[in-house]
Amino acid sequence: MGGMARQEALTGCLVGGAVGDALGLPLEGIPPQRARKFRRSPLRHALVGRWGMVSDDTEHAAMTAAALAVTAGEPFLFTRRLARSLRGWLASLPAGCGLATGRAILKLWLGFPPQRSGVWSAGNGPAMRAAVIGVAWGDQPQQTLDLVRASSVLTHRDPKATVGAHAVALAAWQAAQGVCDPVALGETLRADHGGVAEPLLELIERAVASADARQSTPEFCHALCGKGGVTGFIDHTVAVAMHAWRAFPEDYRQAVEGAVACGGDTDTLAAVVGGIVGARVGVAGIPMGWCQGVRDWPRSLGYLTRLAAVLASSRSLGQPVVPPRAVWLFCFVRNLVFLAIVLVHGFRRLLPPY
Numbered sequence: 001m002g003g004m005a006r007q008e009a010l011t012g013c014l015v016g017g018a019v020g021d022a023l024g025l026p027l028e029g030i031p032p033q034r035a036r037k038f039r040r041s042p043l044r045h046a047l048v049g050r051w052g053m054v055s056d057d058t059e060h061a062a063m064t065a066a067a068l069a070v071t072a073g074e075p076f077l078f079t080r081r082l083a084r085s086l087r088g089w090l091a092s093l094p095a096g097c098g099l100a101t102g103r104a105i106l107k108l109w110l111g112f113p114p115q116r117s118g119v120w121s122a123g124n125g126p127a128m129r130a131a132v133i134g135v136a137w138g139d140q141p142q143q144t145l146d147l148v149r150a151s152s153v154l155t156h157r158d159p160k161a162t163v164g165a166h167a168v169a170l171a172a173w174q175a176a177q178g179v180c181d182p183v184a185l186g187e188t189l190r191a192d193h194g195g196v197a198e199p200l201l202e203l204i205e206r207a208v209a210s211a212d213a214r215q216s217t218p219e220f221c222h223a224l225c226g227k228g229g230v231t232g233f234i235d236h237t238v239a240v241a242m243h244a245w246r247a248f249p250e251d252y253r254q255a256v257e258g259a260v261a262c263g264g265d266t267d268t269l270a271a272v273v274g275g276i277v278g279a280r281v282g283v284a285g286i287p288m289g290w291c292q293g294v295r296d297w298p299r300s301l302g303y304l305t306r307l308a309a310v311l312a313s314s315r316s317l318g319q320p321v322v323p324p325r326a327v328w329l330f331c332f333v334r335n336l337v338f339l340a341i342v343l344v345h346g347f348r349r350l351l352p353p354y
């Protein structure tokens with residue numbers, strides 16, 4: 001993959017993930033049946049009026065991209081850098097933080113080394129950080145696995161979390177190459193992880209069979225996860241993401257609409273799907289109105305675009321390149337505003353429609 005193509009894929013991956021995250025966020029945690037009554041058709045941003053903001057999914061992807069660029073992907077340094085970023089991230093009081101991720105970062109603050117900070121969990125945290133690793137380093141499979149593992153065990157020690165994150169990284173790399181073959185990436189998972197990967201492989205095969213039989217992504221999700229929508233268990237999120245990708249590998253709008261319609265952990269699911277399909281279609285393939293509707297700062301879409309360029313040049317040069325900074329104090333102030341908005345949404349949900 002040439003430098004220009006890689007930069008386009010990285011930009012599409014980061015921006016595509018952020019747009020999916022922002023579209024899914026207002027509906028996070030609502031069962032699909034109720035979410036249908038809230039959802040705008042056609043889908044648009046709805047966090048504050050017609051605007052959207054991003055959550056932990058985008059922040060983690062951005063921190064991962066920055067850590068990859070500034071360490072040139074050297075796994076030991078990457079781990080240290082990402083651990084430092086995660087500590088700063090938690091200190092800026094993010095409104096949304098998974099339980100396992102929060103506990104692991106507290107352990108980092110208490111002085112545990114990055115090799116021992118992870119807690120036993122197979123939640124979605126590692127999936128949020130995986131797509132950008134796959135697009136940046138997919139041409140080197142062992143390096144991809146080492147980096148995915150380093151990023152995953154920092155917060156999640158259950159090996160299922162690493163397998164799920166690896167699946168996302170491999171999917172994003174395939175997508176960047178114009179390929180969509182989840183069963184083939186399953187073979188890589190089997191070879192690299194053995195029996196631990198089997199439960200996810202079975203779900204991926206089910207997802208492919210369902211998508212190829214033209215079942216919709218929300219229908220597949222309902223059959224897999226029940227009426228609460230997609231769960232925060234990484235095997236579920238990854239399997240449903242594979243379904244949305246397989247159903248619409250080159251249609252960002254349809255893939256993300258399918259993900260958001262699943263209900264449940266919609267921001268993470270739509271971020272994963274958006275990151276994968278975004279790597280295929282680039283920013284040009286993401287609906288312009290959806291991009292313009294993301295109003296966030298300091299991690300704006302412009303910031304993510306600059307980050308992608310820096311990471312691409314680090315890969316081309318084979319050297320560390322210093323990424324643009326997201327200033328801690330700015331993030332903290334932004335998070336206070338974001339928290340207020342999220343609280344208003346929380347209260348709004350106590351009211352009808354039920």
Ligand SMILES: [Mg+2]
Nearest residue numbers: 055056057267
């Ligand atoms: Mg989130």
